[in-house]
Amino acid sequence: LNEGMSELIVTASAEDVRLAKQTLDAVIAGVCPKDPRTKQVRRSDAAMARLNGTAFTCQCGSDDCAAELSAEQIGTRCARVVLHVVVREETLDGTADTPAVLDGFGPISAEHVREIADRPDTVARDLDLGDLLDHQAQPGNQYRPTATLDTVLRALFGTCTWPGCTEPAFAADLDHVCEYNHDDPAAGSPTCLCNLNPKCRFHHGLKTCAEGWIDDQIVDAHGVIWTEVSTPEGFTVRQQALNTWLLPEAGLIPCQHAPIGAGATRPESGHAENNPRRAKSRTEAKHAYRMARRAANRRIREQEAARTSPQEGTPPF
Ligand SMILES: [Zn+2]
Ligand SMILES: [Zn+2]
Ligand SMILES: [Zn+2]
Incomplete structure (x- = not known):
């Protein structure tokens, strides 16, 4: 642990935290194989870069760095970030209150999943076990x-x-x-x-x-x-x-x-x-x-x- 470090804790809905974490992973996926940082340090650096509006860069220091960290490259990867929620139809239409499952988090309430379903960025797909x-x-x-x-x-x-x-x-x-x-x-x-x-x-x-x-x-x-x-x-x-x-x-x-x-x-x-x-x-x-x-x-x-x-x-x- 390095003195002079500090910690930032963000509290938000489960789905927004999952989306933010996946977005960070999409950002750091662009460093070249010679980047010396651990995954956790890359994530922290990427989070600070996005919050502070600065560029996240590869730290390899080599001339032939093959990083893919342009705004377009990061944007393309972030556009593919998807969060999966599985919910029963009767929960979604309000006839039952069985909880749903948010991938990477666990069960969420019926009310919560109905809110997620109403988000403009949500895409619903039917799943027929039959x-x-x-x-x-x-x-x-x-x-x-x-x-x-x-x-x-x-x-x-x-x-x-x-x-x-x-x-x-x-x-x-x-x-x-x-x-x-x-x-x-x-x-x-x-x-x-x-x-x-x-x-x-x-x-x-x-x-x-x-x-x-x-x-x-x-x-x-x-x-x-x-x-x-x-x-x-x-x-x-x-x-x-x-x-x-x-x-x-x-x-x-x-x-x-x-x-x-x-x-x-x-x-x-x-x-x-x-x-x-x-x-x-x-x-x-x-x-x-x-x-x-x-x-x-x-x-x-x-x-x-x-x-x-x-x-x-x-x-x-
Ligand atoms: Zn590099
Ligand atoms: Zn495992
Ligand atoms: Zn079988």
Whole structure:
């Protein structure tokens, strides 16, 4: 901490603060890779520049600075700043008072969301969950979710689904929990509500690159969607989709595909790892490992569910 520094605190509505923060990120996105400041310092510098009407500049000091910080470049990025609010139709038309979700903030009241809806800069789009009954992947590209599924997933989970992460869902990647198999899309990793969730870029990378981490997604008999992340030591953190209360019907939409994991347990399925002639790539080996772990997890859960009354003296496990 540097002496001679001071702090400015601004209080405003949740949506205006979110917009201001995203605007700052759009401004600082233009510095060149050699800028020595941390992201937080860049944000503070950008905020002061905008408040004081001065220019925000790159601090690399090099002659070949590739910063994109002209008024037009900043303006173009700021024009793309969007704030997402998901609200039920009956809240919007005033027949119910179910809260809405403001991405990056959390629940907001029915009254508050109706005020946001009345803002001149608000654009409303209809979301029909029934569309998910027709298809959830884009017809031309089975890897990509439809716009409806994309929005439902982000609204339902609210944040990155890694335990403890609060990165906003609308800024996250949509990750296929069980990896999509580009060589054989039918082999058990569907683009479906049951198999996709948002992960921030950092945790998406952690899942893909770090050894031993396993994540899973379960839709229970009540249509509640749960995510599970197991650590390399085998501890499992399970959590309910954060905004189940907003879209409780989403998890009841039936899947249109074979059960996930079928490829790992049925030798005749033709899944990549069952073909002995083919050398496994690293991704395929990881995929096979995850499939086996998931199948084992499912068997344990099924056994636990089947155990109606635990025997006296049986150790808990
Ligand atoms: Zn620079
Ligand atoms: Zn995250
Ligand atoms: Zn499904």
